[in-house]
Amino acid sequence: MSERTGEQLAKQEEMRRKSMNEIEQRISDGRIPWSTLTKRKGYEEVWTPSSIVPHTAHGAIAKEMASLSREIRIVLIGDTLTEEALPTYTHFLTSIEGMPDPHDSSLQQWIRAWSAEEERHGTLLDRILFMSEAVDMGAYERSKHMLIDDGMQIGTENDPYSSFYYTAFQERATQVSHANVAKIATDCNAPLIAKACRTIAGDEGMHAIMYSNFVKTALEIDPNGMIETIRDMMKNRVVMPAHLMREVRSDTHEVTQAGPAFSAFSDTAQQVGVYTTKDYDRISGKLLTEWDLAHTDDHDVWQVSERSDLSEDGREALAMCVRIQNIIHKKATNFVAPELPDHEFSWVLN
Numbered sequence: 001m002s003e004r005t006g007e008q009l010a011k012q013e014e015m016r017r018k019s020m021n022e023i024e025q026r027i028s029d030g031r032i033p034w035s036t037l038t039k040r041k042g043y044e045e046v047w048t049p050s051s052i053v054p055h056t057a058h059g060a061i062a063k064e065m066a067s068l069s070r071e072i073r074i075v076l077i078g079d080t081l082t083e084e085a086l087p088t089y090t091h092f093l094t095s096i097e098g099m100p101d102p103h104d105s106s107l108q109q110w111i112r113a114w115s116a117e118e119e120r121h122g123t124l125l126d127r128i129l130f131m132s133e134a135v136d137m138g139a140y141e142r143s144k145h146m147l148i149d150d151g152m153q154i155g156t157e158n159d160p161y162s163s164f165y166y167t168a169f170q171e172r173a174t175q176v177s178h179a180n181v182a183k184i185a186t187d188c189n190a191p192l193i194a195k196a197c198r199t200i201a202g203d204e205g206m207h208a209i210m211y212s213n214f215v216k217t218a219l220e221i222d223p224n225g226m227i228e229t230i231r232d233m234m235k236n237r238v239v240m241p242a243h244l245m246r247e248v249r250s251d252t253h254e255v256t257q258a259g260p261a262f263s264a265f266s267d268t269a270q271q272v273g274v275y276t277t278k279d280y281d282r283i284s285g286k287l288l289t290e291w292d293l294a295h296t297d298d299h300d301v302w303q304v305s306e307r308s309d310l311s312e313d314g315r316e317a318l319a320m321c322v323r324i325q326n327i328i329h330k331k332a333t334n335f336v337a338p339e340l341p342d343h344e345f346s347w348v349l350n
């Protein structure tokens with residue numbers, strides 16, 4: 001964020017408080033409807049990990065995993081690791097400034113409901129890895145332990161606007177990547193793994209709507225402040241939640257630094273088309289459209305959408321968002337997948 005005077009900071013804080021109060025109010029009176037499968041179906045009907053992969057599926061899962069390429073297995077393991085670092089994400093949400101304290105506040109209830117749904121994702125995927133006999137579970141579990149120990153550094157600094165932009169983006173990103181793994185698994189004749197990833201993608205899509213509505217509300221209450229934050233987040237790029245992943249090398253027992261494992265995982269995901277620069281571009285653009293901030297013209301160029309609620313600074317910030325979106329789009333148009341990384345993951349048995 002740019003340098004601000006004390007008065008501007010106080011105003012900024014006040015507007016964020018107003019937005020948080022309004023989000024709280026709208027969840028409690030239903031203007032922001034609960035976007036979870038559990039609320040729609042009820043505890044009895046909603047899926048559980050064992051309803052997708054029962055304990056009797058052991059042999060089937062091992063067979064299915066063997067039909068997936070080594071690269072897809074790596075992506076699936078990295079996705080599981082990302083899901084299982086859930087304590088970090090719950091902590092991140094409860095630490096947002098202005099988060100109401102009481103146990104019964106709607107926002108706190110949302111965080112708990114969301115965490116309970118997210119927990120199923122990690123459990124389901126972990127069971128698949130465990131049953132597959134293709135994963136060095138000890139190595140994987142050490143990575144999980146370290147990732148939760150290390151947390152994440154995503155530059156949102158407990159700020160509600162940055163945090164909700166981040167979660168709206170990330171829920172879409174996980175929806176896309178799980179859905180893409182599901183498609184590949186279907187093609188490889190791995191129906192249980194496909195169903196697991198498709199089911200998780202469905203949850204992520206619903207979570208995305210909730211966080212998108214939080215941002216939409218902030219845009220109504222404080223359009224200039226919210227747009228300035230979107231600009232800052234777009235400028236810095238959205239960092240993936242598992243970006244600090246590490247490994248204990250199976251050969252040397254050396255604990256690696258953060259960096260190489262994540263970039264090898266991310267390059268692999270790009271190479272196999274599970275999550276690429278093109279997806280990043282589509283998600284970033286979709287959010288701008290969803291919030292009536294921008295649209296594409298007949299030449300596929302992003303343009304600012306007409307708004308009458310912006311100050312001079314807000315208009316400038318929005319223009320910058322659109323410039324950044326056009327750069328992202330250009331990069332995606334010229335996207336060439338990176339070479340497969342030369343990285344021996346400690347997690348993969350064969």
Ligand SMILES: [Fe+2]
Pocket residue numbers: 083118121174200204
């Ligand atoms: Fe998830």
Ligand SMILES: [Fe+2]
Pocket residue numbers: 118171174203204207
């Ligand atoms: Fe999610």
